Amino acid sequence: LQLQESGPGLVKASETLSLTCTVSGGSISSDSYYWGWVRQPPGKGLEWIGSTYYSGTPYYSPSLKSRVTISVDTSKNQLSLKMTSVTAADTAIYYCARHSGIFDFNYWGQGTLVTVS
Amino acid sequence: QSVLTQPPSVSAAPGQKVTISCSGTSSNIANNYVSWYQQLPGTAPKLLIYDNDKRPSGIPDRFSGSKSGTSATLGITGLQTGDEADYYCGVWDSSLSTVLFGGGTKLTVL
Numbered sequence: 001l002q003l004q005e006s007g008p009g010l011v012k013a014s015e016t017l018s019l020t021c022t023v024s025g026g027s028i029s030s031d032s033y034y035w036g037w038v039r040q041p042p043g044k045g046l047e048w049i050g051s052t053y054y055s056g057t058p059y060y061s062p063s064l065k066s067r068v069t070i071s072v073d074t075s076k077n078q079l080s081l082k083m084t085s086v087t088a089a090d091t092a093i094y095y096c097a098r099h100s101g102i103f104d105f106n107y108w109g110q111g112t113l114v115t116v117s
Numbered sequence: 118q119s120v121l122t123q124p125p126s127v128s129a130a131p132g133q134k135v136t137i138s139c140s141g142t143s144s145n146i147a148n149n150y151v152s153w154y155q156q157l158p159g160t161a162p163k164l165l166i167y168d169n170d171k172r173p174s175g176i177p178d179r180f181s182g183s184k185s186g187t188s189a190t191l192g193i194t195g196l197q198t199g200d201e202a203d204y205y206c207g208v209w210d211s212s213l214s215t216v217l218f219g220g221g222t223k224l225t226v227l
Contacts, residue, residue, distance in 0.1 A: 045119065046162065046205055048216035061215045095161055102150040103209045103216050104167035111161050
């Protein structure tokens, strides 16, 4: 299984950050697995953004819920992230990852750095 | 400051053993499943331990996990220079309805 994030590396403040995670070597519609986004500001720790089951309702970190939308496109085997009204504090490496119901993130993408200018 | 508390750094000599603690509360560690991740410099995190004490296939038995009450511990024996990395604990918090990660612990193998 491989996950690959893609999207603009530079986003202007107040605009919307949009990222896509393409899943290969497996189906995003797999039973029992969830798909999520985790970010890591440069030199800092990990922060969970949110997760979704392929056919379920996404759930988000309370601190980001008002600005984030996560969705799945099963026809393209892709996970997406949209974050509105970004600021410099949203500058981070963004990872997509797969986990089971106990939140064990067992597959990760390589991550993509998004800088908010 | 993270809700899950880890020591910022630990160190030990090659071949020795080290433990990394993760302290939480009844709404997270005590009643949910703890995972541990290794992040080598410049790479994505890698799952080392899930369900408190289980190792994914391919993870050597030098790595172990345990949990007692509101604390969890990662143990690494037979330290190697290649183990130098940042280590994070992670768990669901039932009260906050969010996944929490510890602040991370930098392991130095002297």
